[in-house]
Amino acid sequence: MGGMGQLRIHILGGLTIQRRGYPVTGFNTRKAMALLVYFACTGRSHSRQTLAEMLWEDRSQAQSLTNLRGPLSRLRQTVGPYVTITREMAGINLASSWWLDAAEFERALSGAAQTTAQLETALELYRGDFLEGFFVDSQAFEEWTRIERERLHYLAIDALDTLITRHLGQxxxxxxxxxxxxxxxxxxxxxxxxxxxxxxxxxxxxxxxxxxxxxxxxxxxxxxxxxxxxxxxxxxxxxxxxxxxxxxxxxxxxxxxRTDTVSSRPRHNLPVQTTPFVGREAELADLARLFADPTVRLVTILGPGGMGKTRLAIEAAAAQLDHFTHGVFFVPLAALPTPADIARALADAIGLQFEGGGPGSEHRNAQQQLLDYFRQKHQLLVMDNFEHLLEGADLLTAILQAAPGVRILATSRERLHLSSETVFTLGGMAFPGLDSPEDALHYDSVQLFLQSARRVRRDFDLCPGDLPSVSLIHHLVGGMPLGLRLAAGWVDQFSLEEIVQELS
The missing domain is CATH 1.25.40.10 (Tetratricopeptide repeat domain)
Incomplete structure (x- = not known):
């Protein structure tokens, strides 16, 4: 396989397929190229029937399956080592060496927060719209293309918007x-x-x-x-x-x-999210009530790993954008090795450049510069993953004392043990009872499971016979969002009953 070289598929700004720096030719039909793109974007195999119905929806099943043989044959001849084609299934060969610009683009934008370098790397990959100028005679494929095009387009817009805000602040x-x-x-x-x-x-x-x-x-x-x-x-x-x-x-x-209110929309650096937020309406409402109480200055979302503390904090903070004159800022702390690094992380998030030292000159220390910066600010700070930096929590107290307009929302697996702290304990999502699985689809946790499952199997759905197994999966993971997403990630390999056995 190594001798074949890496297959590089560019779909942002048009379609080009290369191997060892040269274009791959010989596909003959656009539908063969469309299949390769679909395989790479979904990252899995699909039944021949599904592929045939997608590309020839106006033909009978027998005719569409016959039509599918030609494009699959061309794929075997042109990019054979990079695809897996059997009598029943066809898809990308995950064991081969292949690269997709759209996947790299999304990878650069993934995670709780992106550095400026990550955003710039992602935007270098975004040369234009998804499959720009590429069309096939298939309503289903074109609808899938439209959805992907809009989704990636808005991710690029959000990334640019975040960079503009950072550059302006810095x-x-x-x-x-x-x-x-x-x-x-x-x-x-x-x-x-x-x-x-x-x-x-x-x-x-x-x-x-x-x-x-x-x-x-x-x-x-x-x-x-x-x-x-x-x-x-x-x-x-x-x-x-x-x-x-x-x-x-x-x-x-x-x-x-410059005034601090030049732009009508408060500044923020909240991470771009690549999936819709599901559920937690009660928790968001409770957090909104805490923010509305002027006596509550520091809220800690407390819970074990996997409960969705970071995602909830981001959603709650986003709802406060119009309530803080000088913006809402997300400060990722998970990668910090020591409490001494908190001040630098704060400065990076808000775009503050500390004064450097020099021969014969005296400069305020980093903490004092931060306090002076915040003193007249009306801002919300989201301090994410504080549990390993508890010895540095006194900095938060100093900020709250120096800056009456600053509020702090922290996430942590442990309490910060500060007198100003209001603890907001986060548990698992509500899930259906084993004695009433027919109600499962009404639960947000089940909708999260469905959303996650469809990211690995686009055609995944639940029938009434699946609901007892789905309810049992939710019980086994205790409604933990991360557990639900991980379990849902197995639906392309296991049945729901097999997932239950794995979890048990």
Whole structure:
């Protein structure tokens, strides 16, 4: 297999298939190429009947199965070692060496939080829309393509939006301009991005370009939607025109004078999520009530690993974006080796650059610089995975004492043991009883199981006879979201009864 080289499939910005740097040819039909793309994107094998019905839905089953033989034969001849084709099934050969740009793109955006480098790596892979310019005569395949295209398109937009916010907060105006310009090429009616680009241009000293950007925004909104820019956009235009939003050149450095409310939407760096949030409505409502109580300054979502603490914190924080003037910031702590690293992680998240030391000069320590930064801020900080840094929890107390407008939402497997702490204990999701499995589909935990199962088997569904096994799976994992997702990941290999046996 190693002598065959890696098969590289590019589907972002068109379709190209290469091996050892050269295009793979000889597919003859687009449907053969469509099958290879479908195999790689789904990462598993499919029944011949499913594939035939997808590509020839207007033909009889016998005719569609006959039609399928030609494209499968071409795949054997062109990329044989990279596919597995039997009399019943066909799919990608997971044991072979193959690479898919869309999978790498999503991998770079996965996890609780992404670094700037990860976001930039992902966006380098996103050369354009999914299978741009590639079509086949199949309604089912085109519908699948449309869904994937929209999903990946919005992931790229969210990644660009996150980078723009970071560049703006860190004073990296040139990089921010590049990202905002690219985002507007993808969605030129996104008024918020027009505002961000106006602000970036003005702060970079390009006042005339910033004013021209407003005119571009106004014209597009009028021509395409017959609406005027929002008051926030017009107010920003007036600040730029009057010189209120400029870079201070008096000291020859990059000090920026700007209000904290230039953008209508509060800044944030909340991680982009690649799957819909399921359930936990009661928990979200309870957290919202805690945020509404001004006496509650620090909330710790407490629970064992796998309960979904991080995901719940992100959803709860996202619901607070309009309530914190200076934004909501996610601070990942899991990778930090010592409590001494918390200050740096906080600074990275909010875009604060600590003053460096120098010969003959005195500089405030990192903690004091953080406290000075937060002192006049109205922000929400999400401190994720605090359990191994408990000795550094005093920093949170110092921030809350110095900055009355700052609130903190932490996640941890252990209490922080701070006097200001309000503990929010998180258990498993509610699940159906063994004596009433017919009610299973009404439970959010079962919907999470279904969502996760369909990520490995798109055609997965439950019939009435499956509900007792599904209920038993939920009991065996105690409604733990991670346990449900892991169990659901086995549906392409085992029956539900076999999964129950594995868990037992």
């Amino acid at each position: 004073g990296a105006y040139s990089a921010g301009i590049t990202c905002a310009s690219r985002l507007l090429q993808m969605d030129n009616l996104r008024e918020e991005t027009h505002r961000q680009l106006m602000e970036l241009l003005a702060l970079a000293g390009q006042r005339e370009a910033a004013l021209a950007q407003y005119e571009t925004c106004r014209r597009l909104l009028n021509d395409e939607l017959s609406v005027l820019p929002t008051p926030e956009t017009t107010a920003l235009y007036e600040r730029i025109r009057s010189g209120q939003l400029i870079r201070d050149r008096s000291t020859g450095n990059e000090i920026v004078h």
